[in-house]
Amino acid sequence: MPYDYTPYPYVAPPGLSAPEARKPVVIVGAGPIGLAMAIELANHGVPSVVLDDNDVVSVGSRAICWSKRSIEIFDRLGIGDRSMEKGVTWTVGRTFHRDKEVFNFDLLPETSYKRPAFINLQQYYVEEYLIDRAQEIDLIDLRFKNRVAGVTQDVNGARVQIDTPDGRYVLEADYVLACDGAKSPVRDMLGLDFEGVVFEERFLIADIEMEGDFPSERWFWFEPPFHTGQSALLHKQPDNIYRIDLQLGWEADPEEERKPENVIPRIEKVVGHSQFRLDWVSVYTFQCRRLAKFVHDRVIFVGDSAHLVSPFGARGGNGGLQDVDALGWRLAAVLRGKAKPEVLERFDLERQHGADENILNSSRATRFMTPAPGAERMFRDEVLRLAGSLPFARTLVNSGRLSVPCVYPLEGPDTEALPAMSRPGSVAPDAPLGARWLIDRLGGRMIVLAIGCDIGPVDGAEVLQLEPTREIRARYLGEADHAIYLIRPDQVVAGRWTMPDPAWVSATIKDIWEGRA
Amino acid sequence: MSLVTDPNLSDADGFYADLLAAHRELSEAESAALNARLVLILANHVGDRAVLAEALRLARVG
Numbered sequence: 062m063p064y065d066y067t068p069y070p071y072v073a074p075p076g077l078s079a080p081e082a083r084k085p086v087v088i089v090g091a092g093p094i095g096l097a098m099a100i101e102l103a104n105h106g107v108p109s110v111v112l113d114d115n116d117v118v119s120v121g122s123r124a125i126c127w128s129k130r131s132i133e134i135f136d137r138l139g140i141g142d143r144s145m146e147k148g149v150t151w152t153v154g155r156t157f158h159r160d161k162e163v164f165n166f167d168l169l170p171e172t173s174y175k176r177p178a179f180i181n182l183q184q185y186y187v188e189e190y191l192i193d194r195a196q197e198i199d200l201i202d203l204r205f206k207n208r209v210a211g212v213t214q215d216v217n218g219a220r221v222q223i224d225t226p227d228g229r230y231v232l233e234a235d236y237v238l239a240c241d242g243a244k245s246p247v248r249d250m251l252g253l254d255f256e257g258v259v260f261e262e263r264f265l266i267a268d269i270e271m272e273g274d275f276p277s278e279r280w281f282w283f284e285p286p287f288h289t290g291q292s293a294l295l296h297k298q299p300d301n302i303y304r305i306d307l308q309l310g311w312e313a314d315p316e317e318e319r320k321p322e323n324v325i326p327r328i329e330k331v332v333g334h335s336q337f338r339l340d341w342v343s344v345y346t347f348q349c350r351r352l353a354k355f356v357h358d359r360v361i362f363v364g365d366s367a368h369l370v371s372p373f374g375a376r377g378g379n380g381g382l383q384d385v386d387a388l389g390w391r392l393a394a395v396l397r398g399k400a401k402p403e404v405l406e407r408f409d410l411e412r413q414h415g416a417d418e419n420i421l422n423s424s425r426a427t428r429f430m431t432p433a434p435g436a437e438r439m440f441r442d443e444v445l446r447l448a449g450s451l452p453f454a455r456t457l458v459n460s461g462r463l464s465v466p467c468v469y470p471l472e473g474p475d476t477e478a479l480p481a482m483s484r485p486g487s488v489a490p491d492a493p494l495g496a497r498w499l500i501d502r503l504g505g506r507m508i509v510l511a512i513g514c515d516i517g518p519v520d521g522a523e524v525l526q527l528e529p530t531r532e533i534r535a536r537y538l539g540e541a542d543h544a545i546y547l548i549r550p551d552q553v554v555a556g557r558w559t560m561p562d563p564a565w566v567s568a569t570i571k572d573i574w575e576g577r578a
Numbered sequence: 579m580s581l582v583t584d585p586n587l588s589d590a591d592g593f594y595a596d597l598l599a600a601h602r603e604l605s606e607a608e609s610a611a612l613n614a615r616l617v618l619i620l621a622n623h624v625g626d627r628a629v630l631a632e633a634l635r636l637a638r639v640g
């Protein structure tokens with residue numbers, strides 16, 4: 062059954078008849094990132110107005126792969142369980158060269174985490190769930206058919222001009238969050254450059270509905286027999302929908318390739334029959350670009366408006382959700398006067414680091430798929446050839462390095478005695494806590510984990526006492542028998558010590574709110 | 579570890595002969611592909627990024 066794109070109702074905004082009170086936050090764009098941003102801010106008690114020029118969810122699936130980190134974020138946004146129920150869970154990827162499997166990976170061989178490595182779920186479902194959730198929250202004022210036509214700012218705040226079916230109005234805001242996607246009109250309004258590379262390659266992306274018994278795995282082919290000389294990907298989604306990516310070459314004519322009479326024969330070759338319904342088709346050229354910085358005084362760029370990647374690695378939407386996570390608690394604290402505006406510069410640095418890592422990984426994968434003629438092509442082909450027989454060559458085969466959160470370059474207090482996986486800047490690793498999960502106890506506020514020791518009360522944080530279970534030992538203690546961890550509201554480790562001293566922890570918390578850490 | 583540039587081959591002339599023999603009767607394209615595979619195999623054996631970076635730099639300078 063095709064997805065039902067019921068439009069959301071447009072309601073004439075009050076600003077059309079009389080000036081509205083100034084808003085703490087105006088969010089431009091109700092894609093996954095703008096919606097997640099509004100809910101995250103509401104979780105921190107901050108009201109927002111969300112403006113979208115459209116009135117339906119993402120047409121066509123676009124993002125399908127949501128990472129473990131994103132599902133953990135969805136949990137705090139209130140759509141984790143719903144996404145898990147609908148989504149297709151997967152951890153295994155297989156890579157083929159011609160007709161032979163050369164290599165496979167299991168992203169999360171351990172099961173002692175609440176959430177799996179990935180689920181596949183169409184972007185329109187994620188947006189639908191986020192809209193449902195946003196509409197339950199009084200702090201969120203979601204306005205469809207409200208197109209932002211202009212943004213200006215001065216030292217005190219920003220002014221947003223908005224076009225509706227009933228005419229134009231203006232909103233004033235302390236902060237404007239530009240979540241208006243890859244083509245970001247707000248970026249143009251501010252006259253900002255968007256730097257990076259465009260890959261001279263075209264990809265046909267199609268979703269088909271079929272009764273199939275393909276497993277819930279990511280299958281990627283280099284030079285498959287059914288699509289000579291190019292690459293192909295097949296991936297299962299809910300509702301018997303399958304994603305197919307086919308590399309077309311730079312000479313391909315996007316208009317021609319999009320036509321069903323051309324798409325259908327190509328897909329028949331992939332799946333080996335014609336018992337399918339074409340759900341959505343598009344032809345893309347991919348880019349890896351970003352703004353030089355994301356915070357421009359009162360206007361902050363979040364998601365695709367700030368950075369773009371090719372989808373091999375699923376780092377677009379997942380990366381954007383990490384922006385949301387890094388910004389929400391800080392912006393809320395700035396608006397409440399708890400933190401200095403400098404903390405927003407910390408957000409900027411951390412997410413530039415994240416965007417660079419995502420761009421690096423996505424560019425490398427795209428290059429491996431689309432080698433330039435000459436030496437680049439030769440090394441690519443020889444890597445594939447060797448991968449069939451030599452294990453080392455498999456590590457060079459790159460069909461996308463799938464999204465994992467970056468480790469922020471924090472200079473938080475650290476000690477070498479503790480495991481690398483939970484060093485400052487990392488997302489605090491999940492672990493079972495009896496019948497529940499550690500990750501569900503973290504987030505939203507500063508938390509001190511006192512593992513296998515006491516620390517007493519800590520100024521500015523809540524203390525959580527933990528017994529060193531097998532997983533907690535492996536992920537937080539290593540060889541040590543006790544440790545103290547400071548976990549930020551975005552579940553990121555801010556500092557850790559083997560000596561329990563509340564004064565050190567409080568000093569780190571103070572550094573965070575003053576924008577020094 | 580740093581890149582070894584002092585003599586290190588146990589039988590330099592013998593290795594050189596083997597290298598030529600491996601390329602015998604190959605077309606230019608086949609030879610280039612063989613060299614590519616050889617580079618990959620040897621690079622994995624070396625492993626150390628710093629040593630490889632130094633080797634790439636020397637090779638590039640020529």
Ligand SMILES: Cc1cc2nc3c(=O)[nH]c(=O)nc-3n(C[C@H](O)[C@H](O)[C@H](O)COP(=O)(O)OP(=O)(O)OC[C@H]3O[C@@H](n4cnc5c(N)ncnc54)[C@H](O)[C@@H]3O)c2cc1C
Pocket residue numbers: 089090091092093094095112113114115119123124125126127184207208209210240241242243245246247266345363364365366372375376377378379380381
């Ligand atoms: C083929 C493909 C596959 C992908 N696969 C994955 C994947 O598997 N995993 C993943 O994580 N990511 C994936 N991505 C990337 C993902 O789709 C994007 O990163 C994600 O949509 C970004 O969300 P966003 O909210 O920033 O932008 P968008 O989703 O583009 O939303 C922007 C919103 O702003 C609105 N808007 C624009 N201009 C205005 C205006 N002037 N006024 C008001 N509103 C406006 C738009 O209507 C839209 O609703 C894929 C992308 C593509 C194209």
